[in-house]
Amino acid sequence: MTRGARGAGATDVIVIGAGHSGLAMSGFLSANSVEHVVLERGEVANSWRHERWDSLRLLTPNWQSRLPDYCYEGADPDGFMTMPEVIRFIARYAGFVGAPVRTATTVRAVRQDGEGFCVVTDQREWRCRAVVMAGGAHGIANLPPLAAALPAAVRSLTSKEYRRPGQLDDGGVLVVGASATGVQLADEIRASGREVVLAAGEHIRMPRVYRGRDVQWWLTAAGILDQRFDQVEDLVRARRIPSPQLVGTPSRATLDLNALTDRGVNIVGRVVGVNAGKVQFSGTLRNECAMADLKQGRMLDAFDALAERSAFTAALEPVQRPAPTRVPEMPRLALDLARERIRTVIWATGFRPDFSWLQAPVFDAKGRLRHHGGIVAPGLYVLGLNFMRRRKSSFMHGAEDDVRELGTHLLGHLERVPEHAIRQNPDERVAASK
Numbered sequence: 001m002t003r004g005a006r007g008a009g010a011t012d013v014i015v016i017g018a019g020h021s022g023l024a025m026s027g028f029l030s031a032n033s034v035e036h037v038v039l040e041r042g043e044v045a046n047s048w049r050h051e052r053w054d055s056l057r058l059l060t061p062n063w064q065s066r067l068p069d070y071c072y073e074g075a076d077p078d079g080f081m082t083m084p085e086v087i088r089f090i091a092r093y094a095g096f097v098g099a100p101v102r103t104a105t106t107v108r109a110v111r112q113d114g115e116g117f118c119v120v121t122d123q124r125e126w127r128c129r130a131v132v133m134a135g136g137a138h139g140i141a142n143l144p145p146l147a148a149a150l151p152a153a154v155r156s157l158t159s160k161e162y163r164r165p166g167q168l169d170d171g172g173v174l175v176v177g178a179s180a181t182g183v184q185l186a187d188e189i190r191a192s193g194r195e196v197v198l199a200a201g202e203h204i205r206m207p208r209v210y211r212g213r214d215v216q217w218w219l220t221a222a223g224i225l226d227q228r229f230d231q232v233e234d235l236v237r238a239r240r241i242p243s244p245q246l247v248g249t250p251s252r253a254t255l256d257l258n259a260l261t262d263r264g265v266n267i268v269g270r271v272v273g274v275n276a277g278k279v280q281f282s283g284t285l286r287n288e289c290a291m292a293d294l295k296q297g298r299m300l301d302a303f304d305a306l307a308e309r310s311a312f313t314a315a316l317e318p319v320q321r322p323a324p325t326r327v328p329e330m331p332r333l334a335l336d337l338a339r340e341r342i343r344t345v346i347w348a349t350g351f352r353p354d355f356s357w358l359q360a361p362v363f364d365a366k367g368r369l370r371h372h373g374g375i376v377a378p379g380l381y382v383l384g385l386n387f388m389r390r391r392k393s394s395f396m397h398g399a400e401d402d403v404r405e406l407g408t409h410l411l412g413h414l415e416r417v418p419e420h421a422i423r424q425n426p427d428e429r430v431a432a433s434k
């Protein structure tokens, strides 16, 4: 099939989003001679350019940063990419696969159109036989309803809006959420000299390095990142597991609640209420920490067991377990924002994908997209969601397997749906009748 054979406005596949997922699918489609376009509302790697804080580095090591037929080739495989490096890495990949990206094109609606789809953008309408939604898993920052009860004098920011400590008003900061984002922001803001309170609910503890190897090496060796969506008992739960307390820095230091306590961050329980200028915290901090310690211990047990039955055990450092989380005897249960000069609250409370433009009966009662490992409906696919096909699905290195499998499924769909299933674009009809 030659590019543009059917004229403008019609193609076989529309890919929405030019992050790494959409670009990897584009590479697969090109390798299989499938005509397609990639529609991107901003620029290639837009999320990394515009939706992350300045100091962020990947928490996955460089050796793990790979896409189909493309990997990190620099001198520091154990390092962690900065944002400019990630942007360059992905932009170069777009060139490597020759992705036909239409930038500054926002998809406003996708709906079924006969056996194909109609894709409405702010530029024009498209007709196609299949759609791949690669708009990212982090489209909307989760903000609990109680955020609305904060006093007007306190600035409320999501982690997507936070860029650097200098952007904050003077005074203390309450960071809500102690997963990867929350612990990293609490650490950076505390280092800028501010008082920081960190509200921790359920969280996942992980040492950066265990027995001399990076934790991502262990997770890979133990097959944990390759676990499939159809092999876990409780998939809904697995998809909701928070990101681990992990940071990628040149020092390869562990960033857990103990490290933050040592630096003067005040750890409290989950936020359960906001009332009359006071924030209330759950009394379950001790339990949450005990649970995180227990789960970390089980994970390290599994790593040790793996080492026992493997040849590399001799090359490892001796077993040394992280200390249990230190929890204050009486964790505070309330914070008077004005009295304690807390001027900013940052919500590091997770994200959800944005499918507000998808006009199809493919959502469950809670508004979540229904899909079977990324297959949403005939000809409709999604990429890059948490634990979509595998535990690694939302990570860069997870795209390769998912794209290969979903791309193969998509090729089968194209064989079944005839080319004339794409109804003519109204624009084309007008042009043809002149």
Ligand SMILES: Cc1cc2nc3c(=O)[nH]c(=O)nc-3n(C[C@H](O)[C@H](O)[C@H](O)COP(=O)(O)OP(=O)(O)OC[C@H]3O[C@@H](n4cnc5c(N)ncnc54)[C@H](O)[C@@H]3O)c2cc1C
Pocket (backbone or CB within 6 Å): 016, 017, 018, 019, 020, 021, 022, 039, 040, 041, 042, 043, 044, 045, 046, 047, 048, 052, 056, 057, 058, 059, 060, 105, 106, 107, 108, 134, 135, 136, 137, 138, 181, 357, 383, 384, 385, 394, 395, 396, 397
């Ligand atoms: C703080 C943070 C840290 C992370 N750290 C790591 C890490 O260390 N290692 C790792 O592997 N992964 C990491 N991830 C996860 C993951 O790699 C990223 O979320 C990644 O950006 C997902 O890639 P993607 O291509 O699926 O989506 P995105 O990169 O989000 O790309 C989606 C693209 O779709 C576009 N788009 C969205 N809606 C529309 C629309 N309606 N019309 C047109 N275009 C649209 C967006 O502009 C964007 O360019 C991190 C994520 C976050 C949030």
